[in-house]
Amino acid sequence: MLKVENLNVWFGHAPDRVDAVKQASFHVAEGESFGLVGESGSGKSTILRAIAGLIDTWSGRIEVAGRPLNARRRDLAFYKTVQMVFQDPYASLHPRHSVDAVLSETLRLQGMDDIDRRIARLLDDVGLGRGFRFRYPHQLSGGQRQRVAIARALAAEPRLLLLDEPTSALDVSVQAEILNLLSDLRAEHGLTYVMVSHDLAVVGHMCDRLAVMQGGSIVETMNVDALRQGTASQDYTRQLIAASRGYARA
Amino acid sequence: MTLLSVRNLRVTFPTRQGEFQAVRGVSFDLGRERLGVVGESGSGKSMTGRAILGLVRPPGRVFADRLDLDGQSILNLPERRMRKIRGNRISMVMQDPKFSLNPVMTIGDQIVEAYRLHAGGARAAARQKALDMLAAVQIRDPERVMGAYPHEVSGGMGQRIMIAMMLAPDPEILIADEPTSALDVSVRTEVLNIMDRLVRDRGMGLIFISHDLNLVAQFCDRVLIMYAGRIVETLAARDLHSARHPYTQGLLNSLPRLDAPQARLPVLERQESWRDGDTIAESLETEFPGGL
Numbered sequence: 001m002l003k004v005e006n007l008n009v010w011f012g013h014a015p016d017r018v019d020a021v022k023q024a025s026f027h028v029a030e031g032e033s034f035g036l037v038g039e040s041g042s043g044k045s046t047i048l049r050a051i052a053g054l055i056d057t058w059s060g061r062i063e064v065a066g067r068p069l070n071a072r073r074r075d076l077a078f079y080k081t082v083q084m085v086f087q088d089p090y091a092s093l094h095p096r097h098s099v100d101a102v103l104s105e106t107l108r109l110q111g112m113d114d115i116d117r118r119i120a121r122l123l124d125d126v127g128l129g130r131g132f133r134f135r136y137p138h139q140l141s142g143g144q145r146q147r148v149a150i151a152r153a154l155a156a157e158p159r160l161l162l163l164d165e166p167t168s169a170l171d172v173s174v175q176a177e178i179l180n181l182l183s184d185l186r187a188e189h190g191l192t193y194v195m196v197s198h199d200l201a202v203v204g205h206m207c208d209r210l211a212v213m214q215g216g217s218i219v220e221t222m223n224v225d226a227l228r229q230g231t232a233s234q235d236y237t238r239q240l241i242a243a244s245r246g247y248a249r250a
Numbered sequence: 251m252t253l254l255s256v257r258n259l260r261v262t263f264p265t266r267q268g269e270f271q272a273v274r275g276v277s278f279d280l281g282r283e284r285l286g287v288v289g290e291s292g293s294g295k296s297m298t299g300r301a302i303l304g305l306v307r308p309p310g311r312v313f314a315d316r317l318d319l320d321g322q323s324i325l326n327l328p329e330r331r332m333r334k335i336r337g338n339r340i341s342m343v344m345q346d347p348k349f350s351l352n353p354v355m356t357i358g359d360q361i362v363e364a365y366r367l368h369a370g371g372a373r374a375a376a377r378q379k380a381l382d383m384l385a386a387v388q389i390r391d392p393e394r395v396m397g398a399y400p401h402e403v404s405g406g407m408g409q410r411i412m413i414a415m416m417l418a419p420d421p422e423i424l425i426a427d428e429p430t431s432a433l434d435v436s437v438r439t440e441v442l443n444i445m446d447r448l449v450r451d452r453g454m455g456l457i458f459i460s461h462d463l464n465l466v467a468q469f470c471d472r473v474l475i476m477y478a479g480r481i482v483e484t485l486a487a488r489d490l491h492s493a494r495h496p497y498t499q500g501l502l503n504s505l506p507r508l509d510a511p512q513a514r515l516p517v518l519e520r521q522e523s524w525r526d527g528d529t530i531a532e533s534l535e536t537e538f539p540g541g542l
Contacts, residue, residue, distance in 0.1 A: 205512075
């Protein structure tokens with residue numbers, strides 16, 4: 001479904017050039033859920049943004065559903081295959097667009113017909129009642145906003161969802177609801193996920209395999225069982241796992 | 251003797267729909283200990299911290315039967331007297347250093363200014379104190395950091411600088427509002443170690459406000475769990491995993507765990523009765539009045 005080979009992403013020009021991602025390679029099979037973990041600044045979100053076409057200063061090879069991507073141009077077929085959900089549902093929804101406006105605009109851009117019926121179905125899919133259709137973001141809680149953002153991503157009927165810290169701005173009880181929703185949607189629609197998170201427990205819950213990033217490079221790719229058992233091959237991964245277990249008094 | 255004694259603290263804001271009660275009758279004592287305050291967004295945990303410091307702005311109003319610092323009431327003091335307490339005797343560390351440091355002032359100037367405001371004294375002495383404080387929070391190159399601007403330091407370093415600034419006047423109580431939520435796990439441990447040492451070595455009282463139950467269970471001595479502006483349960487931190495209140499249990503269960511995989515996460519079913527039910531509490535008094 002997704003192949004990333006020797007991906008480099010940089011910002012700025014020499015001498016101030018910053019290499020945010022260096023020689024990253026990984027594959028994600030159809031229907032798989034793949035996690036990217038690491039500390040802030042490790043480049044995990046940057047990889048997602050390069051795939052989504054939000055950054056064009058990259059080199060290497062990205063293939064989605066067998067088709068290589070161009071750094072600068074993405075066609076409609078790409079956005080029908082790949083959609084993204086962002087970290088902060090308070091920032092990713094237009095404050096003066098109602099839920100109905102957000103979803104109908106997206107559906108129209110995707111060239112969908114029967115928009116009225118589709119909006120009702122999308123809201124059902126993400127567990128929001130019809131009553132939410134004409135609300136504005138400020139009338140929604142954080143969890144409800146994230147549901148709208150997920151509905152917007154699903155509007156294109158994509159096969160690959162890029163999830164950038166989808167629950168880190170939410171309370172733990174709401175996080176549980178959103179993670180359950182994402183699991184259900186993946187089972188129902190046969191979606192492929194690439195999920196970025198700093199929370200190893202969340203990635204452990206959601207993903208089959210994961211890549212650990214440090215300073216722009218992937219230091220290790222492992223499956224979730226290895227993560228659970230703490231049998232990482234790299235020191236850095238072991239440190240990360242130990243730190244995520246919580247605080248041990250010095 | 252308890253450092254801080256709070257009884258029936260209430261914070262209200264007028265709204266078009268009538269009075270909104272953000273904090274509804276919170277009572278607790280703080281000794282020289284690490285007291286965790288846990289709850290979801292909107293539970294009133296941050297507002298409790300702000301009310302203690304007199305930082306609730308009008309039209310918000312603060313009421314309490316008692317709000318005593320070392321036996322003296324600090325409830326609704328005039329701003330001029332509150333300013334002597336704030337920073338000097340009770341300090342606060344906020345969540346995100348990016349929004350709490352002045353972006354156009356060097357870090358050294360900010361710490362020196364904060365220190366001289368409270369302690370007075372010569373500029374040179376304050377500068378030395380600032381260097382000492384930066385060293386105390388494990389900043390390796392304090393001379394360089396003194397001359398740096400906030401955007402030139404990392405998030406973890408920014409948070410340590412905030413702590414250094416708050417600790418320069420030697421407060422008796424530190425209120426830390428989500429001090430590590432914006433930090434990576436590896437940096438988090440360092441920041442927690444620093445606060446831990448301050449409680450043990452200086453006998454400071456720490457109010458640690460957080461949404462992270464596991465962290466609080468491991469770091470604090472005692473925990474208050476807040477829901478809808480009230481404390482629903484208080485218990486020793488080591489007993490958090492045997493909490494009795496269904497809300498506390500629900501929060502704990504909704505966390506994904508690396509060591510116990512499950513297909514679906516249990517979802518919290520909120521009960522109307524939690525809003526006004528009884529508090530499950532051993533006692534309001536602290537077990538650690540004289541230090542750990």
